[in-house]
Amino acid sequence: MKKLKSAIVGCGAIAREHLTALAELNNVEVVALCDLSAARAEATSERFGIGKYYTSYQSLLDEVHPDLVHITTPPSSHFPIANACLSAGLNVICEKPITIEYTDFCVLRELAAKKQSMLIENQQLRFHSSVLHIRDLISNGELGEVLDVQILVAVHAPAGSPYVDLNAPHFSLSLRGGMIGDFLPHIAYLMHIFIGPVSELRTLWSKRVVDSPLPADEFRAIIMGERATGHVTFSANAQPGGFWLKVIGTRMQAEANLFELPRLTFRRFRSGEPALMSLVDGIVESKDGLKGAVASFWNKLGGVGSYDGMTEMMTRIYRAIEMKEPQPISLEEIDEVARLVDRFTKPEFKL
Amino acid sequence: MRILVSGANGFLGQQVVKRLLERGYSVRALIRPSASEPAEWRGKVDIFRADLRVNADLVLAFDGIDAVIHAAAATSGSEDSQFASSVVATERFLDAMVRSSVKRLIHVSSLVVYDWARAKGTMDENTPLESDMYVMGPYAIAKIWQERVVSRYAAAHHWDLTIMRPGFIWGSQHAAIAGMGRKFGRIYLLFGPTTRLPLSHVVNCADCIVAALECPRAIGQSFNVVDGDDIRVWRYAREYANRTREGGLFLPVPYRLGLGIAKLASMTSRIFFGKKGKLPSLLAARRFESQFKPVRFSNQKVMETLKWNPPLDFASCLEATYSDRR
Numbered sequence: 192m193k194k195l196k197s198a199i200v201g202c203g204a205i206a207r208e209h210l211t212a213l214a215e216l217n218n219v220e221v222v223a224l225c226d227l228s229a230a231r232a233e234a235t236s237e238r239f240g241i242g243k244y245y246t247s248y249q250s251l252l253d254e255v256h257p258d259l260v261h262i263t264t265p266p267s268s269h270f271p272i273a274n275a276c277l278s279a280g281l282n283v284i285c286e287k288p289i290t291i292e293y294t295d296f297c298v299l300r301e302l303a304a305k306k307q308s309m310l311i312e313n314q315q316l317r318f319h320s321s322v323l324h325i326r327d328l329i330s331n332g333e334l335g336e337v338l339d340v341q342i343l344v345a346v347h348a349p350a351g352s353p354y355v356d357l358n359a360p361h362f363s364l365s366l367r368g369g370m371i372g373d374f375l376p377h378i379a380y381l382m383h384i385f386i387g388p389v390s391e392l393r394t395l396w397s398k399r400v401v402d403s404p405l406p407a408d409e410f411r412a413i414i415m416g417e418r419a420t421g422h423v424t425f426s427a428n429a430q431p432g433g434f435w436l437k438v439i440g441t442r443m444q445a446e447a448n449l450f451e452l453p454r455l456t457f458r459r460f461r462s463g464e465p466a467l468m469s470l471v472d473g474i475v476e477s478k479d480g481l482k483g484a485v486a487s488f489w490n491k492l493g494g495v496g497s498y499d500g501m502t503e504m505m506t507r508i509y510r511a512i513e514m515k516e517p518q519p520i521s522l523e524e525i526d527e528v529a530r531l532v533d534r535f536t537k538p539e540f541k542l
Numbered sequence: 543m544r545i546l547v548s549g550a551n552g553f554l555g556q557q558v559v560k561r562l563l564e565r566g567y568s569v570r571a572l573i574r575p576s577a578s579e580p581a582e583w584r585g586k587v588d589i590f591r592a593d594l595r596v597n598a599d600l601v602l603a604f605d606g607i608d609a610v611i612h613a614a615a616a617t618s619g620s621e622d623s624q625f626a627s628s629v630v631a632t633e634r635f636l637d638a639m640v641r642s643s644v645k646r647l648i649h650v651s652s653l654v655v656y657d658w659a660r661a662k663g664t665m666d667e668n669t670p671l672e673s674d675m676y677v678m679g680p681y682a683i684a685k686i687w688q689e690r691v692v693s694r695y696a697a698a699h700h701w702d703l704t705i706m707r708p709g710f711i712w713g714s715q716h717a718a719i720a721g722m723g724r725k726f727g728r729i730y731l732l733f734g735p736t737t738r739l740p741l742s743h744v745v746n747c748a749d750c751i752v753a754a755l756e757c758p759r760a761i762g763q764s765f766n767v768v769d770g771d772d773i774r775v776w777r778y779a780r781e782y783a784n785r786t787r788e789g790g791l792f793l794p795v796p797y798r799l800g801l802g803i804a805k806l807a808s809m810t811s812r813i814f815f816g817k818k819g820k821l822p823s824l825l826a827a828r829r830f831e832s833q834f835k836p837v838r839f840s841n842q843k844v845m846e847t848l849k850w851n852p853p854l855d856f857a858s859c860l861e862a863t864y865s866d867r868r
Contacts, residue, residue, distance in 0.1 A: 204622035494818035
């Protein structure tokens, strides 16, 4: 069987997650990678057994013709690299946020449409096993109608954290919202999945640690979607860390920590004696919690961590390329998400 | 002579600067932009502020320099961050050196670059280097790659390179070393309590590095930098517990038992998870070996070639390390 060819541009920490996921696909071969650091490119090629490495993405594009280019560089370089790939008629998956400015995304979107190339933002939590499970509960009616979606992201960034390194500024500081801006795409596409296109939103940005280089370390948003409402809390000060997604339906509430898997608990409507049902609820919730904690520990030993959805996403993307099907996350959806991210950071939506 | 020291504000770097000043050298210290300058440097040390992880023009740091001591490296953090801080940073540093006229380079490496699984009897400079580095921890991977990068640049540009490979560098505020085992609450787990430790007290280590700088015979050579191997795990841990007043229960674990458990864990991880499996360093067999393997450590080459003897004996090292705790 002829394998699909992929190439990686940027060999930092996130590239490793892409390469680990790709290693599980038997219809894909990573043929080349690229990094500005020759040592990092060579080390990555050595570690993952990849034949060619480059220090210039233009040289890579000139010499290798991959079926999909993975752009895993810091956000400020996404636009020029994606532009070059799309101009060469190549398919692209780009780390989030796909571009810093929404207007740049529009340029890429037009180019992708013109060249009939795929242009996909990495939205791996969309394919996280807990998210897929909750979506199943919605589609089979068990959860009822979605009323509200709550997302709580806690990423502690004390002094010494890479996010607040005064000597080597973290790449997220190039984004509006700083480190919060780095997480906004995840928040935006999850909201979009569960509450639909957004009509109204209000945001609250604040800074508790005054002398940190972060433009803000706390973020709140209240959102009115087509199907439901949404609430977002991001904190760089709260502990313990986690990415909590809570979907409140008319028949059930589902809650998952997307940094762990499959840490998923449910509270269902049960008819019967309230005191007894409360006991049943407690037992079921404890069982789900324990099962999730053990599975999460096991997965950490297995090196899966919070990138659970990555392999599923790659599987669907490469299958779409192979079968010449539409991309698994449509350009329209990516556009909606990019616009929502843009609105999160715009002053006119601030409370 | 004017010497450029990278990582000058680090634990070893500060001691190297001090020793260079004692020996009458003019010193330029490369430190991070937000780092505070030690008070004793004022008026004596030329400061060059830069972070090697960031693209910046570093060539000015080499202006008027006769030799370089490259001591900058990360000692903690994720694999990616240690690789960036130690290896990518070294590439940037040496790219700037290429554009200067400096030819003499002393690189501070580590004993972790050796293949501890193949070390038999005595570890010396003839011990094979690690060939399967990606099973090792982030620090080892970064130090092996850093040495590889330095060696390639030196060969390509005909530099006079000396590589120094210290063992466990210890001293004031840095007395807890990996080789003494692990402390869980009040319990000290000592893996191989009679194992000899490749100790290099920071004062001795800095003295040895400066001795290499001054010795023409050191050019083109690599040296293991250890004070000796007379001190065993039990003794070191006892001194640590007593002098830091962090007493507790000492639980000796035979080396072979610890390694056996680590091998079992590694095998189980491979069966269930293949190469993706992640284990803490105590349960990863190769990493366990590199911390606790009972071998002897020779400093014969460094002593004979450099005519060097550690200026501080173990008792003086203890005094220098713990005197501020009284």
